[in-house]
Amino acid sequence: MRHLSLLLCLILGATPALAAEPPPVPGWQDYRDGKLAHARQLFEEAAGAGDRVAAFNLAMLYWHGEAVASSKPKALYWLHRAAEQQLPQAEHALGILYENGDAVPKSLTRATYWFDRAANHGLIVAQIDLGTQFFLGRGAPQDYARAAYWYEKAAEQGDAGAQYLIASMYEFGHGVRRDLESAIRWYAKAGVQGDVAATLKAIELAKQINGQAL
Known part of the structure; x- marks a missing residue:
């Protein structure tokens, strides 16, 4: 929890880009x-x-x-x-509280509502959490396509965990058309950020594709 x-x-x-x-x-x-x-x-x-x-x-x-x-x-x-x-960190925080039932009545539906708001405002962690809500059917109907959509949004912002997740969905065709080349691309991106398992997956899938081409 x-x-x-x-x-x-x-x-x-107020803006990470202006951190200096x-x-x-x-x-x-x-x-x-x-x-x-x-x-x-x-x-x-x-x-x-x-x-x-x-x-x-x-x-x-x-x-x-x-x-x-x-x-x-x-x-x-x-x-x-x-x-x-519309501060996304606050929206996501409320989602966490409703998810846990901490200081508010527990409600996975309300958690999804707040994760959705924060995700649409670009907060990476909220995009991953919202994707997981749809992936598990937790506080929302199970919907692999919507899960993949939000995982990919977070992956595009550079989150290594999300890159691994969307790579796996492309590998197995969960919520997206099965596409090993896309899976390799996302596994490789996660690998560059230090995810050793993702690098190994990229190599494994590349060997599969090369073997099929022979």
Whole structure:
């Protein structure tokens, strides 16, 4: 079982691509410097003014009890505020909570709803989680084609685990037309990122294709 506390941390920057620049998130530097009380104050002010990242960060402070008394109800309030403003990390976080029944009634259907929202906003982990919901028929009808679609979306963003998953689906024809060349391509991509098993699969399938060609 996954837990929110193990998967989430403060979002210090609004855009990963701008990591080299100071992120425009009030309170981020104070948090990094260990000035948690001041960081919380800035998060509260910004979140109250509609900053979705600050709302998420404030939710995490309440969830972990940093510079404030731990309060899951308050954490949920700010998490919903961030999710309603389409912050994908907040949407995915709510999906995890509903998946586990942590601070909310357990509902795999609601988990799928929030994973779907985050996946459509481009969050890789949510795309993988949504694909798994469809693959297993968990909180959604079992649908290998939709599972493959979301695994491939995550794979295209460079996630090695998703690359292995979509490679396997091409290898066996689950949700997609069986295509060993596509399987080799995705296994190889995962292998380049250090997945030894994926590299071995790519080699194995390449030998199969070469053997069939002889």
